[in-house]
Amino acid sequence: MTFSFILNGEDVLVKARSADRLVDLLRERFGLLGPLADCRHGACGKCLILLDGRLAPSCMLPAFKVRGREVITLEGFSQTDEYADIKGGFEEAGLELCGFCDNGRILAVAALLERNARPSRDEILGELSAVPCRCADPETLTQAVAAAAERRARRLYHRARQ
């Protein structure tokens, strides 16, 4: 079947089989290597994308399900100010991710900060539990997200004043 959707801000038209999963479509057709096809049953969080602004596991989504909807991958998200806030917060806290869970964790933080500008430790770790990777410790993750939230709040404050 042929359908269109918005991918990282651009209208795209694709042809896919009904059994095709979104993660394979993104990686193989569009060369977007941010989402990883790892566990393929929605448990590892490495394939997360933002679907209409909400987190979704792209390994569990049939490709046709995104018809007419907006998909943002890490590659698209990395062009935004929100990404710069998160990246800056992670660096400030000295958070070193393994290079595999970054996609899921960054998008999970983005979704969290969109809902809750000042999340608590429990809220942060609750959200990041969607990406069960062993590479980082909870305290550094919490500090990194808190630093990202602070940067985001400062940026929005300055924008509102302008």
Added chain:
Amino acid sequence: MPEGENPRAAQAEPRLSDLLPAGGLQVVTIRSPSPRGRLLGVEAPHLPKGYLLIEARDLPGANRISCFGSELPILAEGRIAFSGEPVALLAGPDTAVLADIVAKVKVRVEEEEPLVNWESFSSEQVAAKRVASLGDPELAFSIADKVVERSYRAEALEHWYSEPQGALASFDYDKLEIRCATQWPYHVRDSVARALGTKPEDVVVRPTRLGAHLDGKLWYPSLLACHAALAAFLGKRSARLLLSREEDFLYSPKRAPEAVALRAALDKSGNLSALDVRMSIHVGAQAPLAEELLSQACLAVQGAYVCPNLRLEGYAVTTNSPPLGAFGGLGAAPAFLAIESLSTELAEAAGMDPIEWKSRNLLRKGSRLLAGDPLKEDTPFDAIAEQLCRASDFRRKWAAYELVRKRRSCRSEGPMRGIGLAFAHQTGVFLSGSGPNSYTVEACLDKDLRLLLKTSAAICKGGIADIWRQSAAEILGIPADKVSIAPPDTDGSPNSGPVTLSRGLSVVNRLVERACTAIQKRRFRDPLPISAKAIHRLPSSSAWEPNRVAGSPLESAAWGGAVVEVELDSWTLEPRTLGLWLCVEGGRIVSHARAASALRAAASAALSSCMRERLAFERGAISREAFLSYETLPLAEVPPILVEFLEAERRSPAKGLGELPFDTVPAAFLSAVSQAAGIHFTTLPLGPDALSALEDA
């Protein structure tokens, strides 16, 4: 994070999952459906052009890879050792066509009853054995005031590493290039060369990004690299084998389960006077790390305690399960779990609080060890205990929880809380004598005062590379940003051994320091550029001899302790961790923030392994249901983790400390849950059986 966005991207390796060479072969593994038997043959349908089936007889070289003295087949030949053992490879350009062919392939096996029992076993199942003794245990038991007996058991665990295993083989001019995520690039190179019957120099290994691995990528990538290399060699095109997460979960090595039976004697003053140990380690089929796992466990089982009379019998036992092995260390953690849990019970038997009993029995200068020479220095356990007690308020909480427990007549009366403390040491030394015995680092200071470090251990996480930079910069008096690290290719970097037991710090960092010191000595005499090579050779005296370990394996050990506080839910009886405290003496700590972060991450994983991660074998195999239901502890359930360091002298060497949480947290957790419940638990992870026992109680 996409390449180019990451400040480390220039030096970071690509991910294997992202390497999709156009026009290459995809490789799938044909596996044995039976756990044990005689392989009669592989029947495949007619293969389309461009597709090939590879069996053991097609190997141009030896059908073997060697690992710590053991030999494993690359493809099964004659005998089947476990369910899922690779018997053939199917390679071709289209994955959909490959899937169709695989469904039609038949593996014929004359089945035999599999060996699945590893706690009681026959002599043919023994892959390694250790017998050792100290003093006169018989006499000590005969005059003992009290004798306590207990058996402990630690189950298998999945590493849940960052990326499933695999390998890509392709041709780079006259060489075969292997890309894979491995802890040991030179092992991959040598294994592939041996399988293809070529010289090691004809193969170059360029490691891909490793991620979190918990020692799950020690030797298995070499096997998969041999598979991919065979397909590339015989198919004359690049070939990639990437296991799915499910396939990886079902067939790759897991943490080797251990059972440790202890019988301890207390003298009239309540001190430990004798210990009788019988341990068996389930190493699965083919037993690649049997000698090393058993040696490390035997060294660890004395724990932190003086015991003048000791007797040990240890076995590494093979079965028809997939090979089992390392996990956050090489076999020591379950041994520490046993002795530390027992020490809490011994304190109870002696009528003391755990801290008092442990302090009275701690290893000190001159203490005799089951493995190795008597200790030449005092251990820092007293200071660690002091710091942990102060930080966690251990003494008061332990006494209060004891009081509440003794007065409680039903679940609703007062909180069901407990607190536990455990010690451990981490050696960073291979003990079996069959592991790699030479490690090299090269350094070159050029005319612009830029230093290039070459080591195959550069696959370590970025934090360790920063520590090497800092160490080198301090010695040479140059800015750290002028120190760069060459890619860990086997062509360009020397063999720095496997990255395990925190050897990136305990060995490689010392080699970096030695190479830089050598350059510094010549710096103002010789013209630049100056190169230096530092080589570490394993002292042969550290290996196990028939009945003991000679040398001093604890000489350069890191020491640590953990306190865990838990509460049991009054309705479900599920344990919830309230707090976790770690204290470590790890020599010179180059970066406190990084070391603390690494310890907290390891402590989270260790806690997860106690509470959630359950892996059962059915007739020696792991089921698909186990894969679908396997879960790690959600981050939100990890309590705040406080890490403290005992300060060491500035010039004392940095030690590896990353495995200490795996050695201490489980025992502290088990003691805490046992206190909360008033039952002595002996098995981790705590499964439904344990909770139902608690319910009955």
